[in-house]
Amino acid sequence: MFHKEGQKIILITFFIVSALILGSQYAIEIPWLRLGIQLIAVVILILILQFFRNPTRRANKNFDEILAPVDGKVVVIEEVEETEFFKDKRKQVSIFMSPTNVHVTRYPASGSVKYSKYHPGKYLVAWHPKSSTENERTTVVIRTPKFGDILYRQIAGALARRIVNYAEEGDNVQQGEDAGFIKFGSRVDLFLPLDCAITVKLNQKVIGAETCIAAVVKRNEEGEITY
Known part of the structure; x- marks a missing residue:
């Protein structure tokens, strides 16, 4: 589950990462360079998702x-x-x-x-x-x-x-x-x-x-x- 404050940046990052992966697949002929760019793009997406995660927390409400x-x-x-x-x-x-x-x-x-x-x-x-x-x-x-x-x-x-x-x-x-x-x-x-x-x-x-x-x-x- 992700926080609503991150929805826009997650969506933008997803499209950029997708474009980099697809673009490098056809535009870059050197295999190690192509793979490196794709891995970096995926890592960036994972970091953004990690930052905006919103785990469910149900507090045991206690006035004390x-x-x-x-x-x-x-x-x-x-x-x-x-x-x-x-x-x-x-x-x-x-x-x-x-x-x-x-x-x-x-x-x-x-x-x-x-x-x-x-x-x-x-x-x-x-x-x-x-x-x-x-x-x-x-x-x-x-x-x-x-x-x-x-x-x-x-x-x-x-x-x-x-x-x-x-x-x-x-x-x-x-x-x-x-x-x-x-x-x-x-x-x-x-x-x-x-x-x-x-x-x-x-x-x-x-x-x-x-x-x-x-x-x-x-x-x-x-x-x-x-x-």
């Missing part, structure tokens, strides 16, 4: 958990000052996506969209500390039943030159559903309440709509913290 919005690797876990919306301290968890990761963005929690804004900007490499505030990005805030307001931010990188965001203010959204797409590698930042429990570690690989990023802190009868 924040799920990963994207596939990738956790590169930041820290307490920061969030300056765009909350203007106070939050726990930040950042997930970096390589070009080989699934690039679908999914809602990390169920709730209502309170804020959704696009920001034009630079194209610093996605792991640059300033990319969260200076790169092209979209910011979405979801009001959730258990965590209150949470924020996630899609950030363009050096290669990602188009961010697609489906969230609109007033929408009621469901955890794990399609929230957008980032083309050709980037990152997503989550800004969460200070009193939640982060359940991932640095450099951990996560899967969108499956891996729990944070949980509501609970205590048992002995006063011990549980998730």
Whole structure:
């Protein structure tokens, strides 16, 4: 299954690859050169299909958990000052996506969209500390039943030159559903309440709509913290 954002480029690539294969078959007499061009064309098509794949994910919806919005690797876990919306301290968890990761963005929690804004900007490499505030990005805030307001931010990188965001203010959204797409590698930042429990570690690989990023802190009868 492929994401709808890739339908046009997949179709164009398919026709170009088909033309190269057919054209080289009749126009190039040197066998190794003809085969090489055909193999390169097929590899390019496979890479495009790989990039726009959209595996079916059915999240086990849970108000007590924040799920990963994207596939990738956790590169930041820290307490920061969030300056765009909350203007106070939050726990930040950042997930970096390589070009080989699934690039679908999914809602990390169920709730209502309170804020959704696009920001034009630079194209610093996605792991640059300033990319969260200076790169092209979209910011979405979801009001959730258990965590209150949470924020996630899609950030363009050096290669990602188009961010697609489906969230609109007033929408009621469901955890794990399609929230957008980032083309050709980037990152997503989550800004969460200070009193939640982060359940991932640095450099951990996560899967969108499956891996729990944070949980509501609970205590048992002995006063011990549980998730």
